[in-house]
Amino acid sequence: xxxxxxxxxxxxxxxxxxxxxxxxxxxxxxxxxxxxxxxxxxxxxxxxxxxxxxxxxxxxxxxxxxxxxxxxxxxxxxxxxxxxxxxxxxxxxxxxxxxxxxxxxxxxxxxxxxxxxxxxxxxxxxxxxxxxxxxxxxxxxxxxxxxxxxxxxxxxxxxxxxxxxxxxxxxxxxxxxxxxxxxxxxxxxxxxxxxxxxxxxxxxxx
Amino acid sequence: xxxxxxxxxxxxxxxxxxxxxxxxxxxxxxxxxxxxxxxxxxxxxxxxxxxxxxxxxxxxxxxxxxxxxxxxxxxxxxxxxxxxxxxxxxxxxxxxxxxxxxxxxxxxxxxxxxxxxxxxxxxxxxxxxxxxxxxxxxxxxxxxxxxxxxxxxxxxxxxxxxxxxxxxxxx
Numbered sequence: 389x390x391x392x393x394x395x396x397x398x399x400x401x402x403x404x405x406x407x408x409x410x411x412x413x414x415x416x417x418x419x420x421x422x423x424x425x426x427x428x429x430x431x432x433x434x435x436x437x438x439x440x441x442x443x444x445x446x447x448x449x450x451x452x453x454x455x456x457x458x459x460x461x462x463x464x465x466x467x468x469x470x471x472x473x474x475x476x477x478x479x480x481x482x483x484x485x486x487x488x489x490x491x492x493x494x495x496x497x498x499x500x501x502x503x504x505x506x507x508x509x510x511x512x513x514x515x516x517x518x519x520x521x522x523x524x525x526x527x528x529x530x531x532x533x534x535x536x537x538x539x540x541x542x543x544x545x546x547x548x549x550x551x552x553x554x555x556x557x558x559x560x561x562x563x564x565x566x567x568x569x570x571x572x573x574x575x576x577x578x579x580x581x582x583x584x585x586x587x588x589x590x591x592x593x594x
Numbered sequence: 595x596x597x598x599x600x601x602x603x604x605x606x607x608x609x610x611x612x613x614x615x616x617x618x619x620x621x622x623x624x625x626x627x628x629x630x631x632x633x634x635x636x637x638x639x640x641x642x643x644x645x646x647x648x649x650x651x652x653x654x655x656x657x658x659x660x661x662x663x664x665x666x667x668x669x670x671x672x673x674x675x676x677x678x679x680x681x682x683x684x685x686x687x688x689x690x691x692x693x694x695x696x697x698x699x700x701x702x703x704x705x706x707x708x709x710x711x712x713x714x715x716x717x718x719x720x721x722x723x724x725x726x727x728x729x730x731x732x733x734x735x736x737x738x739x740x741x742x743x744x745x746x747x748x749x750x751x752x753x754x755x756x757x758x759x760x761x762x763x764x765x
Binding site: 419422423426427430431434435438439444445447448451452455456459460517518521522525540544545546547572575586589 | 612615622625629630633634636637638639640641642643644645646647648649651654655657658659661662665
């Protein structure tokens with residue numbers, strides 16, 4: 389009985405507007421609704437930017453740029469589509485553009501530098517530490533193209549299905565699967581080269 | 595929350611569902627085990643975490659909102675957005691049509707006389723030199739001059755030849 393009564397009392401979640409309703413309020417000139425939307429999506433947007441870009445400060449700047457673009461283009465949002473798909477599309481476009489310009493800058497700076505291999509004893513015991521996985525990922529994912537990396541992050545870390553990623557990027561599902569396949573291959577090759585102790589995980593399991 | 599025992603008993607290679615992944619992403623104790631069963635979970639273990647921008651969510655949201663206000667203020671101060679290509683064409687066509695119409699109306703109210711053909715103009719021109727010559731010749735008088743009048747063949751024209759060293763050159 390008490391549980392039933394509790395269920396009838398509106399909770400914070402039940403009175404919260406969904407994304408589409410918030411967008412509608414923003415279109416009617418409600419700035420507070422936009423603030424609410426930014427607060428709701430900050431973690432999602434920043435998380436994806438951080439995974440793709442690999443740097444907290446850059447990811448923060450890019451996330452803010454995404455929200456500014458969101459504000460400018462909110463009139464173009466078609467409410468028949470999922471808001472998150474539209475938002476992800478904006479994030480990936482801005483992040484990929486940033487990565488491309490960053491890569492070209494880095495290439496110009498590092499053209500005379502050589503990769504120094506990490507010296508590791510291949511026989512040492514593998515103990516996987518979460519923090520280290522992150523730095524390994526940042527190191528080996530540099531070989532991926534911005535689009536490959538974005539697809540890899542959305543698939544492996546954001547747990548989006550290939551069909552959803554295809555919708556976000558406006559391409560075919562088979563294209564997404566190809567990018568994923570190539571990204572995994574490239575990263576495993578990099579792992580073997582630079583982090584042989586982790587590459588042994590794959591070899592041992594076969 | 596899934597227990598470590600349940601996770602380790604049920605984890606199969608290539609078969610990690612959302613609940614399995616959630617456990618993996620929060621339990622450091624199971625990380626090593628998960629890698630040994632399915633190495634493809636290596637990078638998947640990174641996902642699922644709520645990432646917070648440096649400085650916190652409040653500061654982030656505050657920054658975004660102030661940027662939005664600056665953007666709006668700039669937009670209200672800036673001149674109206676430039677017209678698109680088709681709008682520019684429409685404006686150009688309207689201006690051209692207006693100019694043509696005004697020209698036609700002006701021409702209608704102020705008709706311009708067509709210039710006469712060249713031979714008509716030439717005929718219409720006064721011939722002051724001939725007139726001057728005639729009056730000059732008729733009154734010409736000099737002791738040194740030899741004046742010869744050509745025989746008249748019945749026409750109105752009289753031809754006179756004057757031989758005189760003092761005769762003006764521009765006669």
